[in-house]
Amino acid sequence: MGLFFATPLLLAGIAAVAVPIALHMMMRRKPVKLEFPALRFLQQRNVVNRRRLRLRHLLLLLARIAAIVLFVLALSRPTIKGAGWLGDAEGPLSAVFLFDTAPRMEYREGNRTRLDEAKSLAREVIDKLPVASRVAIVDTSDGVAVFSPTITAAKAHLERLETGMPARSLVDGMSEAFRMLEASELPRKEMYVFTDLTNGAFPGDSSPRNVQAQHPSIPVLVVDVGVLAAEDFALGAVYIPNDRIAAGMPLRLSVATSRLGPDEDRSVAIELATSSGQYTRRAQQRLSWKSSTPTSAQFELTGLPVGVQQGRVLIEGSDALEADDERYFTVEVGAPWRVLLAAPFPAARTGLFLTEAIAPTTLKKAGTSRFDVKLIDLKQLVETAWDGFDAIVLVDPPAFPDRTWELLRDWIGTGKGLVTWLGPHAGDPLVFNTPASQTVLGAKLVRVWRSPDASNFMVLSSLDHPMVSAFRRVADSVGWEDFPVNRHWEIESIGLPPESDIQQKNPRGAQNNPPVSSTVVAQWRNGFPAIIEHPLGKGWAVVVTTPVSQAADDPQAWNILATGFEPWPFVMLANESVLYSIDRSERRNVITGNPASIRIDREGVTDAFVKTPKGDEFPVPVDIGKKIITVTATQEAGNYSIRAGAENDGIATGLSANFPTIATDVSRLSPELIVSSFAPEQRFARSEKELVRDVNLERIGAELFGWLIVLAAGAIVLDWWLANRFYAERDDTSQSASSAKDQWSDKTNASQVDQNQPSSSNGISAGKDLDGFGIDEKDPFVLVEGYSDPPPVSPQSGSVVKKRRRRRE
Numbered sequence: 001m002g003l004f005f006a007t008p009l010l011l012a013g014i015a016a017v018a019v020p021i022a023l024h025m026m027m028r029r030k031p032v033k034l035e036f037p038a039l040r041f042l043q044q045r046n047v048v049n050r051r052r053l054r055l056r057h058l059l060l061l062l063a064r065i066a067a068i069v070l071f072v073l074a075l076s077r078p079t080i081k082g083a084g085w086l087g088d089a090e091g092p093l094s095a096v097f098l099f100d101t102a103p104r105m106e107y108r109e110g111n112r113t114r115l116d117e118a119k120s121l122a123r124e125v126i127d128k129l130p131v132a133s134r135v136a137i138v139d140t141s142d143g144v145a146v147f148s149p150t151i152t153a154a155k156a157h158l159e160r161l162e163t164g165m166p167a168r169s170l171v172d173g174m175s176e177a178f179r180m181l182e183a184s185e186l187p188r189k190e191m192y193v194f195t196d197l198t199n200g201a202f203p204g205d206s207s208p209r210n211v212q213a214q215h216p217s218i219p220v221l222v223v224d225v226g227v228l229a230a231e232d233f234a235l236g237a238v239y240i241p242n243d244r245i246a247a248g249m250p251l252r253l254s255v256a257t258s259r260l261g262p263d264e265d266r267s268v269a270i271e272l273a274t275s276s277g278q279y280t281r282r283a284q285q286r287l288s289w290k291s292s293t294p295t296s297a298q299f300e301l302t303g304l305p306v307g308v309q310q311g312r313v314l315i316e317g318s319d320a321l322e323a324d325d326e327r328y329f330t331v332e333v334g335a336p337w338r339v340l341l342a343a344p345f346p347a348a349r350t351g352l353f354l355t356e357a358i359a360p361t362t363l364k365k366a367g368t369s370r371f372d373v374k375l376i377d378l379k380q381l382v383e384t385a386w387d388g389f390d391a392i393v394l395v396d397p398p399a400f401p402d403r404t405w406e407l408l409r410d411w412i413g414t415g416k417g418l419v420t421w422l423g424p425h426a427g428d429p430l431v432f433n434t435p436a437s438q439t440v441l442g443a444k445l446v447r448v449w450r451s452p453d454a455s456n457f458m459v460l461s462s463l464d465h466p467m468v469s470a471f472r473r474v475a476d477s478v479g480w481e482d483f484p485v486n487r488h489w490e491i492e493s494i495g496l497p498p499e500s501d502i503q504q505k506n507p508r509g510a511q512n513n514p515p516v517s518s519t520v521v522a523q524w525r526n527g528f529p530a531i532i533e534h535p536l537g538k539g540w541a542v543v544v545t546t547p548v549s550q551a552a553d554d555p556q557a558w559n560i561l562a563t564g565f566e567p568w569p570f571v572m573l574a575n576e577s578v579l580y581s582i583d584r585s586e587r588r589n590v591i592t593g594n595p596a597s598i599r600i601d602r603e604g605v606t607d608a609f610v611k612t613p614k615g616d617e618f619p620v621p622v623d624i625g626k627k628i629i630t631v632t633a634t635q636e637a638g639n640y641s642i643r644a645g646a647e648n649d650g651i652a653t654g655l656s657a658n659f660p661t662i663a664t665d666v667s668r669l670s671p672e673l674i675v676s677s678f679a680p681e682q683r684f685a686r687s688e689k690e691l692v693r694d695v696n697l698e699r700i701g702a703e704l705f706g707w708l709i710v711l712a713a714g715a716i717v718l719d720w721w722l723a724n725r726f727y728a729e730r731d732d733t734s735q736s737a738s739s740a741k742d743q744w745s746d747k748t749n750a751s752q753v754d755q756n757q758p759s760s761s762n763g764i765s766a767g768k769d770l771d772g773f774g775i776d777e778k779d780p781f782v783l784v785e786g787y788s789d790p791p792p793v794s795p796q797s798g799s800v801v802k803k804r805r806r807r808r809e
Contacts, residue, residue, distance in 0.1 A: 067715035074708035093188035118194035142167035196226030200665035231261030324664035396423030405436035413537025417581025423547025442534035613638025
């Protein structure tokens with residue numbers, strides 16, 4: 001903000017304030033001494049009258065000075081520039097228009113989206129830009145941020161803007177815009193940020209204040225196109241335990257729901273896509289939507305045919321934002337995963353709990369089990385062919401020879417999974433801990449930890465890890481303290497050595513990279529690791545530090561995880577650990593903008609074709625070695641279809657992409673958070689009128705001539721009023737003075753005192769007419785002319801020795 005003068009030379013006229021000061025000094029009335037008898041009450045009025053007179057003179061002087069200063073300033077035509085936010089309008093400038101193009105900008109109010117409103121306001125600003133200005137249109141998508149060659153080209157770019165999954169945050173977009181403006185050779189720079197000021201625009205700690213502080217010289221105007229009281233029905237994340245289910249198994253699906261606005265009842269439905277692309281409804285639920293109270297809808301579909309199945313969950317009816325009214329999913333229905341479970345002799349007894357947990361007999365007979373388990377003795381592990389199995393589960397393994405560990409390492413590295421439940425058969429840690437075993441397990445054994453008082457149990461402090469994320473749905477009802485663990489192995493997590501062959505195969509690491517450390521998934525109450533996992537090549541290894549192979553009546557049992565009352569937490573943990581360890585190279589359900597990976601089990605296929613939800617097609621190469629295709633162009637939300645190979649006997653598969661919840665969050669930021677998120681004195685505009693006002697305030701400026709002239713006139717009126725108020729003639733004073741003069745005249749005419757004789761102490765000296773008088777503070781017996789309200793004078797107050805009278809002309 002700055003103050004400028006159209007005629008600054010006229011400011012020299014302020015020196016004229018010396019005139020009223022000089023006149024004030026020269027025209028002060030000097031007191032005339034009049035000898036008068038000493039009167040006590042006149043002495044008391046002296047101080048009061050003197051202060052009153054000084055205050056009146058000072059007020060008059062200030063009013064006259066203010067009138068002169070304001071008049072001179074008005075003639076100088078001062079203009080405030082910076083009361084708005086923009087730069088000088090006298091030459092070309094560089095302007096960056098940053099648009100928030102997240103899906104929530106599709107919110108409609110008055111049959112107009114927020115992005116349409118932003119475009120309309122941006123056109124008004126672009127039309128008012130000086131000639132030869134440089135303009136850049138930047139959005140939060142993955143577009144290249146450059147200045148357009150002409151303003152016309154910038155307008156064309158503006159019209160092409162569409163909503164989509166943001167590739168960068170609004171704060172990152174502002175950083176890019178600042179970089180462009182700093183690099184511009186034009187001295188005048190501007191930035192416009194068009195956003196809806198919602199929690200989705202600035203999630204978490206995302207704040208532009210720090211970015212603005214690094215570029216204080218570049219003005220920023222935030223154009224608020226948001227809705228102050230938005231209403232919305234929203235579907236959140238879709239949860240499917242796994243992208244693949246066994247044939248005959250039901251599809252269990254849940255979706256989060258939320259409401260912004262008044263409470264209302266609406267239905268949520270689930271539909272499956274047919275081969276023609278049409279959707280058929282399979283289930284529907286009526287929900288009560290409570291404001292700001294998240295809930296969820298649960299669905300279970302049975303009878304799904306073998307193959308890839310795609311569907312959607314949708315809200316019945318419509319609202320202002322369609323982007324969060326539908327969610328999409330893809331699952332593969334196929335044969336159960338094959339699992340090789342090796343347990344100590346007798347395997348039928350020691351491996352019973354795990355076998356029944358992951359592949360219950362009733363489900364196997366019904367053909368709906370997700371796992372096909374083969375149970376063997378640990379001694380038969382090496383003799384059994386591992387080809388065709390997706391995972392191996394080791395129950396209380398002993399110290400294997402290094403060759404066995406090496407075979408396990410190589411097999412896991414091809415994309416398989418291993419789950420190990422450590423127990424008493426591990427024996428001496430010094431024997432068990434070999435380099436080969438530590439490479440596979442990612443840890444070394446330290447000792448057996450005992451808690452005989454049943455005070456130790458599993459603690460899931462965080463449910464963010466995929467292996468335990470399923471417990472979110474039942475987190476409040478899991479009573480791990482009801483399943484105490486009396487013994488467990490204390491282990492020390494290690495990293496794979498850099499020279500390990502398996503790490504060289506690991507896509508996350510390579511030679512000369514730091515070792516890959518194991519990750520702790522869950523802990524015991526005493527703080528030691530309960531579950532750890534780490535990658536091996538393309539596969540994963542999971543270690544649980546206590547066994548589930550001992551009977552409930554065994555006095556040496558280490559825990560009652562599988563034998564306690566209703567041990568459903570153990571059943572969930574057993575299933576989730578095996579699912580996590582199995583090759584997860586396929587990612588069919590992703591967040592928009594993230595890559596999806598699909599396995600293509602067909603020899604000789606080199607390319608696949610992907611069809612987007614809008615109908616566009618593009619080819620994707622097949623990684624022949626891994627037999628996987630990776631689709632990175634997933635910016636659109638919806639179901640994608642994929643085909644590879646010949647048309648008749650080719651592969652038909654698919655994937656689904658959904659917007660993240662934050663991208664469709666239209667809840668308004670609080671006023672306090674809006675103020676604290678931006679730089680101090682940040683200006684906001686919500687309408688075309690406010691936008692034009694801010695442009696004019698800075699480019700044209702706000703002239704103060706009118707205000708200063710009004711103030712100068714007010715100062716003159718004040719001076720006139722004060723002068724008439726302070727010096728108006730008072731009737732009572734005149735009468736009192738006249739009476740006193742008559743009395744003094746009669747008295748002095750009667751006296752016969754020699755005028756040459758020195759005056760006595762009780763004499764008086766007459767001067768001007770006694771319009772007002774007071775006491776001279778140097779001589780209390782002398783009246784001073786110029787004071788009002790004289791007291792009545794009595795003839796008996798004393799004899800007049802000498803009289804001097806000065807007649808008023």
